[in-house]
Amino acid sequence: MSQTRSHTCGELRLEHVGQDVQLTGWVNRRRDLGGLTFIDLRDRYGIVQVVLDPQTVPELHAKSQEIRSEFVLFVKGKVSPRPEGMINKERVTGEIEVHASELDILSKAEVLPFTIHEETDATEALKLKYRYLDLRRPHLQRNLLLRHKMYSVIHRYLDQKNFVEIETPFLNKSTPEGARDYLVPSRVHPGKFWALPQSPQLFKQLLMMSGMDRYYQIARCFRDEDLRADRQPEFTQLDMEMSFATPESIFKIMEALFADIFQTVLDVTIQTPFPQMSYEEAMTSHATDKPDLRWDMPLTQLSQVFKNTSFRVFSEALSNHGEIRGVRIPKGESFSRKQIDQLTLIAKGCGAKGVVWMKKSQEKTSSSIDKFLSPDELSTLESLLKLEEGDLGLIVADQPSVARASLEALRNECIERLELKPKRPFAFTWVVDFPLFVWDDDESRFVSVHHPFTQPHPEDVSKLKNGEDLGSVRALAYDLVLNGYEIGGGSIRIHQPEIQSMIFQTLKLTEEDMKHKFGFFLEALKYGTPPHGGIALGLDRVAMILSGTQAIRDVIAFPKTQSALDLMAESPSTVDPRQLDELHLALKKPKA
RNA sequence: GCGGCGGUAGUUAAGCUGGUUAUAACGCCGGCCUGUCACGCCGGAGGCCGCGGGUUCGAGUCCCGUCCGCCGCGCCA
Numbered sequence A: 001m002s003q004t005r006s007h008t009c010g011e012l013r014l015e016h017v018g019q020d021v022q023l024t025g026w027v028n029r030r031r032d033l034g035g036l037t038f039i040d041l042r043d044r045y046g047i048v049q050v051v052l053d054p055q056t057v058p059e060l061h062a063k064s065q066e067i068r069s070e071f072v073l074f075v076k077g078k079v080s081p082r083p084e085g086m087i088n089k090e091r092v093t094g095e096i097e098v099h100a101s102e103l104d105i106l107s108k109a110e111v112l113p114f115t116i117h118e119e120t121d122a123t124e125a126l127k128l129k130y131r132y133l134d135l136r137r138p139h140l141q142r143n144l145l146l147r148h149k150m151y152s153v154i155h156r157y158l159d160q161k162n163f164v165e166i167e168t169p170f171l172n173k174s175t176p177e178g179a180r181d182y183l184v185p186s187r188v189h190p191g192k193f194w195a196l197p198q199s200p201q202l203f204k205q206l207l208m209m210s211g212m213d214r215y216y217q218i219a220r221c222f223r224d225e226d227l228r229a230d231r232q233p234e235f236t237q238l239d240m241e242m243s244f245a246t247p248e249s250i251f252k253i254m255e256a257l258f259a260d261i262f263q264t265v266l267d268v269t270i271q272t273p274f275p276q277m278s279y280e281e282a283m284t285s286h287a288t289d290k291p292d293l294r295w296d297m298p299l300t301q302l303s304q305v306f307k308n309t310s311f312r313v314f315s316e317a318l319s320n321h322g323e324i325r326g327v328r329i330p331k332g333e334s335f336s337r338k339q340i341d342q343l344t345l346i347a348k349g350c351g352a353k354g355v356v357w358m359k360k361s362q363e364k365t366s367s368s369i370d371k372f373l374s375p376d377e378l379s380t381l382e383s384l385l386k387l388e389e390g391d392l393g394l395i396v397a398d399q400p401s402v403a404r405a406s407l408e409a410l411r412n413e414c415i416e417r418l419e420l421k422p423k424r425p426f427a428f429t430w431v432v433d434f435p436l437f438v439w440d441d442d443e444s445r446f447v448s449v450h451h452p453f454t455q456p457h458p459e460d461v462s463k464l465k466n467g468e469d470l471g472s473v474r475a476l477a478y479d480l481v482l483n484g485y486e487i488g489g490g491s492i493r494i495h496q497p498e499i500q501s502m503i504f505q506t507l508k509l510t511e512e513d514m515k516h517k518f519g520f521f522l523e524a525l526k527y528g529t530p531p532h533g534g535i536a537l538g539l540d541r542v543a544m545i546l547s548g549t550q551a552i553r554d555v556i557a558f559p560k561t562q563s564a565l566d567l568m569a570e571s572p573s574t575v576d577p578r579q580l581d582e583l584h585l586a587l588k589k590p591k592a
Numbered sequence B: 001g002c003g004g005c006g007g008u009a010g011u012u013a014a015g016c017u018g019g020u021u022a023u024a025a026c027g028c029c030g031g032c033c034u035g036u037c038a039c040g041c042c043g044g045a046g047g048c049c050g051c052g053g054g055u056u057c058g059a060g061u062c063c064c065g066u067c068c069g070c071c072g073c074g075c076c077a
Helices: A058-066 A124-129 A138-160 A201-209 A247-266 A279-286 A312-319 A337-349 A375-384 A400-417 A458-466 A497-506 A511-525 A539-547 A577-582
Strands: A020-032 A037-043 A046-052 A072-081 A096-107 A183-185 A193-195 A214-222 A234-243 A276-278 A299-301 A323-329 A356-360 A365-367 A392-398 A428-432 A437-440 A445-448 A477-482 A485-492 A532-538
Touching (some): A020 A046, A020 A058, A020 A096, A037 A072, A046 A058, A046 A072, A058 A096, A138 A214, A138 A247, A138 A539, A201 A214, A201 A234, A201 A511, A201 A532, A247 A428, A247 A477, A247 A485, A247 A532, A247 A539, A276 A279, A279 A299, A279 A428, A299 A400, A312 A323, A312 A392, A323 A400, A337 A392, A337 A400, A356 A375, A375 A392, A392 A400, A458 A497, A485 A539, A497 A511, A532 A539
Parallel strands (some): A046 A096, A276 A428
Antiparallel strands (some): A020 A037, A020 A072, A037 A046, A072 A096, A183 A193, A214 A234, A234 A532, A299 A323, A323 A392, A356 A365, A356 A392, A428 A477, A477 A485, A485 A532
C-alpha cells in the first residue's frame, strides 16, 4: 500500500465523514493531553486535526510520543464529525477530524530556528537565511500563489489578443547608458564581457522589425544598483511591444489586462479607462511623477501666490530657489494646538524649518500667519488648497526636496491619525507627456529621460529640428502609476532613421559612438521598420500591491537583502583561482 | 558612497546615568493530564550580550573601527 495522499489537509468537510482518507503533511502542532493526542497536520492547502486515541490505537498513540513540530507524516484514518461543542469555527476543516488508524513518520525535523505557524516575529535576516522555512508560512505561500494567478491571467489574456511569447537572450552587449550592468566575463574571448539584460528593449524592437507584430515576455531583468523596499537587483517585468501602436491602443490593452488581473486574482472590479495626467501636472500638483491618488490630498504648488509676499519666511525660501507647497487635511480642523506642534516636529525631522497651518471652520478661516498675509493671499491660498469646512491646510516653504518629503510625511501621519479612508483602494493613473530630455550638469549635455529610442511628441519635432527650448520637448512616453508606485513605463519608439540621427545629435552622441554601441540596431532601422511602441510592467510591484504588502521580498521566493546578498546561499562568494584564470581575470590587491 | 534605527538564551525582547549571580515570554527537555485546537499544571536546561580594539579597579552599558539587517538619500536611461 503506497503512502500517497487521497486528500489534502485543507479540503476535508462534513461531507467526507465516514470516508477512509490518506493524508500527508507537516506537524503544525501536537497537543498531548496524556490520554489523548491531537496533531494539526498542515500542507499548503490548509490544516486538519488528527486524533490519536490510546483506547482504539494504543500502538499509534505510543508512536506519536516521538512526534515533534514539522515532522512529515503519513496518516491513514476515518473522517469523523467532531463531538458536540468541539467545533473549531476558525478553521474551514473545523467541523471534522481524522481518527488515525495508521501513522508513519516520513521525515523527522530538528527544532526549527523559528516557528512556522502564526505570524512569526523572527527578524528579517533570520527568515532570509532559512527562506525555505519562511516559505512554509501561509502568508508567503498566499503571495506566491497570487503571483502565479496573475501570471496565468497574463498568458491567457495576451494569447487571446494575438501576442506571441518570445524569449530573448540573457547574455547581451553591455550598454553603459542607464543603469549599471551585471557583467559576465567571456571565457572564449579574453577580456570581453557579456551583460545581463536591464530589459529586452532592443530585442523587442527588432522583433517588430521582424514582423512579429505583437510580442510579450515575462522577462527577468538585472540592474546593478542599490536596493529599496520595492527594488531588487533582479526583477521580473512583463515586457511587450506592438507594431502600428499608438499610446491609446497600448493603454486600452493594459487597462483591460489589469481589469482581468484584479477581477480574477482579487475579485475586485476596477474602473477603466484609467485617468491620465501630464508629467507637468503631476510635478506641480503632487511634487512627484508617481502620485498616490488613493486620497484626494495633493501636495499643491503654492509658490506663485507668494511671488511678491511681504512674509519673510516665504519670500526668503523663494529667493533661495525653494518652493512653497501645501496639503489639505480633510477633517484636520479638529487638531489641537498641541497636535499641530507634534506634526511640526515630524516635518522638522524631514528637514523643514517649520509648518504653517490654516484652519477652515464654520465661522471663519484662520491661520498661524494671519497677520503676515494679505486677505487676498489668504483667500487664494484657501482656494488653491481646496479647503472645505472642517479641513486643515499645512504649508511648508523650503527646498523642493525638503518641502516634498515633509508634506508627504505630514500627509501620511494625518491619514493614520484621522483614520482617513482612501477614496479608492486602487488608484491607477497614466502619467503622460514626459519630457524627452533632461539637462545633465555633470556631462553638460542633454540626456534621455526614458531612452534614446523614444519618439518625440509630433508637435515638438520642430523645436527639435531648430534646437530650441530642448528641455520642453515632450516624448511619446508614459508611465503607469498605481497607489504611488511606478508599475510600468513605455513609449512609442522612433522608426525613422532621420529622427534617430537627430536625437543622437541632440544628445551629443556621435554617429561613430552609436555605431559601436547600437550599430546592429541602427542598421536594422533602415530596412523597413513599422511604427511601434510598447510598455514594461514591474510584475514584482504589481504582485506586491495585489498582496497588500510593502516589501518586494514578500512576493519573491528567494530575494536578496538590501546589500544585494543572498543570506541563505551566502552569495556572492569567492571563486577558485583557476576559474578566474580561465576567465582571464585577476583580482586587484585589496587596499591596505 | 551617505544618513537614521537595530544586533543580548533556539526565538522575540527588557537591561535607566558603568557596579553582586544578565531578566521575561515563547520555544526546547523531563513529569502529570481523555476533548484539545496559542491545551493546561509542575520542574529543568540553555548566554562569545554581532566581531575587533580601547577607556576604566570594573563594560551588555562609554569611545573607535568593522560586519550584518531594516528604512531612506544618492543611484535606478
